Amino acid sequence: MSITEVEFQAASAEAVPEQAIEGKSQWQLTWRRLRSDRMAIASVITILVIAMLALLAPAFASLTGHSAVQQYPNTGLSASGLPVPPGTAGFWLGTDELGRDLFVRILYGARISLFVGLSTTFMATVAGVAVGLISGYFGGRTDAVLARCIDAALAFPYVVLALALAARFGPSLPIVIGVITFFSWAGVSRIVRGQTLSLKEKEYIEAARSLGAGPWRIMFVHILPNLLGPVLVLATLLIPSAIVFEATLSYLGLGIQPPVPSWGNILNGAQSYYQVAWWYLVFPAAALLITTLAFNLLGDGVRDALDPRTERIFAGQAGGRKKKRRKAAAADEPAAAIAAGTAEG
Amino acid sequence: MSTVYFVIRRIFTGLIVLWFVTTVSFLLFFLRPANIVARLIGGRSASSATLALINKRLGLTEPITVQYWHFLVALVAHFNFGYSYYNGESVNTVLAQDLPRTASLVFGGVILWLIAGLGVGILSATRARSLFDRVSTVGVLAGISLPTFVLGLLLLRYVFQPLNEHGYTWIGINYVGLSAGVIPWMGHMILPWITLATVQAAVYTRLSRGSLLDTMGEDYIRTARAKGLRERRVIYKHGLRSGLTPVISQLGVDIGALLGGVIVVEQVFNIGGLGQDAVTAISQGNQPVILAFVVIASAFVVIANLIVDVVYAFLDPRVRIA
Numbered sequence: 144m145s146i147t148e149v150e151f152q153a154a155s156a157e158a159v160p161e162q163a164i165e166g167k168s169q170w171q172l173t174w175r176r177l178r179s180d181r182m183a184i185a186s187v188i189t190i191l192v193i194a195m196l197a198l199l200a201p202a203f204a205s206l207t208g209h210s211a212v213q214q215y216p217n218t219g220l221s222a223s224g225l226p227v228p229p230g231t232a233g234f235w236l237g238t239d240e241l242g243r244d245l246f247v248r249i250l251y252g253a254r255i256s257l258f259v260g261l262s263t264t265f266m267a268t269v270a271g272v273a274v275g276l277i278s279g280y281f282g283g284r285t286d287a288v289l290a291r292c293i294d295a296a297l298a299f300p301y302v303v304l305a306l307a308l309a310a311r312f313g314p315s316l317p318i319v320i321g322v323i324t325f326f327s328w329a330g331v332s333r334i335v336r337g338q339t340l341s342l343k344e345k346e347y348i349e350a351a352r353s354l355g356a357g358p359w360r361i362m363f364v365h366i367l368p369n370l371l372g373p374v375l376v377l378a379t380l381l382i383p384s385a386i387v388f389e390a391t392l393s394y395l396g397l398g399i400q401p402p403v404p405s406w407g408n409i410l411n412g413a414q415s416y417y418q419v420a421w422w423y424l425v426f427p428a429a430a431l432l433i434t435t436l437a438f439n440l441l442g443d444g445v446r447d448a449l450d451p452r453t454e455r456i457f458a459g460q461a462g463g464r465k466k467k468r469r470k471a472a473a474a475d476e477p478a479a480a481i482a483a484g485t486a487e488g
Numbered sequence: 489m490s491t492v493y494f495v496i497r498r499i500f501t502g503l504i505v506l507w508f509v510t511t512v513s514f515l516l517f518f519l520r521p522a523n524i525v526a527r528l529i530g531g532r533s534a535s536s537a538t539l540a541l542i543n544k545r546l547g548l549t550e551p552i553t554v555q556y557w558h559f560l561v562a563l564v565a566h567f568n569f570g571y572s573y574y575n576g577e578s579v580n581t582v583l584a585q586d587l588p589r590t591a592s593l594v595f596g597g598v599i600l601w602l603i604a605g606l607g608v609g610i611l612s613a614t615r616a617r618s619l620f621d622r623v624s625t626v627g628v629l630a631g632i633s634l635p636t637f638v639l640g641l642l643l644l645r646y647v648f649q650p651l652n653e654h655g656y657t658w659i660g661i662n663y664v665g666l667s668a669g670v671i672p673w674m675g676h677m678i679l680p681w682i683t684l685a686t687v688q689a690a691v692y693t694r695l696s697r698g699s700l701l702d703t704m705g706e707d708y709i710r711t712a713r714a715k716g717l718r719e720r721r722v723i724y725k726h727g728l729r730s731g732l733t734p735v736i737s738q739l740g741v742d743i744g745a746l747l748g749g750v751i752v753v754e755q756v757f758n759i760g761g762l763g764q765d766a767v768t769a770i771s772q773g774n775q776p777v778i779l780a781f782v783v784i785a786s787a788f789v790v791i792a793n794l795i796v797d798v799v800y801a802f803l804d805p806r807v808r809i810a
Contacts, residue, residue, distance in 0.1 A: 435633035
């Protein structure tokens with residue numbers, strides 16, 4: 144056998160397993176783990192359904208024939224002037240004290256909640272990542288100033304200032320979004336700064352610097368991709384807290400103003416009628432709870448999927464029972480992930 | 489020595505934060521268009537002469553620096569927050585009436601929060617993956633997702649209302665002072681306490697569980713077990729001290745969040761404390777009351793943070809040196 148033949152055979156022998164064991168990036172593995180997490184998938188479906196309902200709110204409004212702000216004093220109120228229960232006169236979820244269709248109002252409220260949740264989270268994440276990166280990477284005096292700002296924003300009695308701001312500028316949607324963003328970025332910044340501080344000491348950053356990469360290139364090309372995991376988790380968990388924040392402001396009368404419906408101001412109205420109209424309280428409350436719960440569960444799922452070491456109580460895999468100790472779980476998880484990956488592929 | 493220095497430094501920083509918050513909120517409300525306040529008090533039909541008179545009476549015609557100086561002197565030297573724009577009542581009277589209500593709420597709420605949060609967290613961590621742990625994890629998720637005011641409203645509808653209809657009237661809403669007796673006071677505060685504590689307790693259950701689980705995996709815990717200590721002693725003597733230290737450092741941050749809860753809970757249960765009056769004052773543009781609330785709330789946060797920091801410094805010697 145000649146040398147070339149041996150090399151050829153070796154190459155062909157290697158080629159076979161290479162096709163079987165497909166290389167997987169961290170994100171592919173994360174996606175696989177997330178997909179096997181039944182709670183996370185259920186949350187994604189729930190969120191998509193809510194988003195669809197919110198988008199289709201005008202369609203439902205024309206289907207029921209009721210707009211969100213139109214009052215129906217003849218059909219929508221009982222003889223004694225009280226809200227009518229679900230199913231009466233085409234009001235699927237009943238009416239409120241002015242005879243408005245609760246179902247349509249909740250759908251339109253979902254639009255506000257989702258819009259506020261997503262837009263504030265996006266802006267807070269971008270701002271938080273930028274401040275955290277700059278603060279952590281440059282260090283020194285820049286860091287001293289920015290870190291103080293982060294600490295101040297975190298320790299501030301923020302609800303108090305949020306109330307003051309909402310009161311000063313008059314309650315409106317842009318003010319609500321501004322206030323929530325202003326009080327959300329600091330949490331992201333703190334995490335990003337801490338991670339940047341440790342990442343910038345790594346050898347590969349030194350290597351990049353020795354090749355002549357500038358600070359901005361290092362920050363955004365070399366450090367930022369390694370931060371995406373924690374930032375993604377944090378952003379997913381920011382969404383429900385922003386939704387709760389908006390609902391709370393609106394409930395206090397400092398957010399979205401009636402007659403524009405928001406879950407917060409619907410519930411504010413419900414407070415005076417909870418004794419006679421359970422539906423007025425229960426349905427908007429359920430909408431709010433289901434939405435925030437779905438985002439929170441998704442956030443937990445994303446975190447577990449990104450970090451194989453965390454134990455998964457609800458992952459829906461038999462693997463959970465085999466691992467008694469966290470350390471043990473950490474040791475055999477990569478093997479398990481590869482096994483799961485090849486089994487599916 | 490270093491501890492004394494540390495405490496003094498923290499008090500100084502706290503005072504600066506307090507001054508900063510006060511000034512910012514002062515500016516926020518003084519930099520609004522002229523005549524808004526006068527219009528609020530005088531009504532829509534007030535003549536311009538009346539508006540001018542109101543402005544002069546309230547000292548709003550003076551330059552902002554002079555107004556700020558008056559405000560600061562009255563506050564620091566006489567602890568006087570001025571007079572309500574709405575009914576001319578002294579803000580100090582309003583505070584004297586409101587503070588016991590808010591204090592009762594915060595007092596019981598914080599105790600319930602810490603006991604429930606840390607207690608359930610420790611129990612879940614020491615029985616990881618047990619039925620109790622799973623149930624508490626579900627409960628924590630629900631608690632975190634549930635806005636405070638929704639929980640309060642649901643408790644009103646599904647606990648308070650049925651109980652009252654069946655004659656259990658000792659459990660109530662509104663506020664009943666301690667002078668009426670401890671039992672009525674607690675009966676009227678128990679639902680607000682539960683509402684205020686639940687969300688925070690859920691967060692702390694999760695924090696303390698995670699932190700304690702991490703600690704129990706450390707080598708020195710294994711050493712403690714290896715030298716034959718009983719499991720209780722390992723957990724409560726060796727595990728808790730370093731396991732709960734990071735949780736305590738988080739407390740300072742969450743005191744601010746607690747205040748938001750206080751405002752909401754007072755509104756839901758009609759307690760008539762500081763938070764509820766502040767919300768009313770905001771809708772009325774009643775600036776002295778709002779400022780009083782901001783100052784007191786920030787002072788509360790600063791003092792609570794100070795206490796947390798000092799406790800933390802005693803628990804973790806590294807903080808004192810840094």
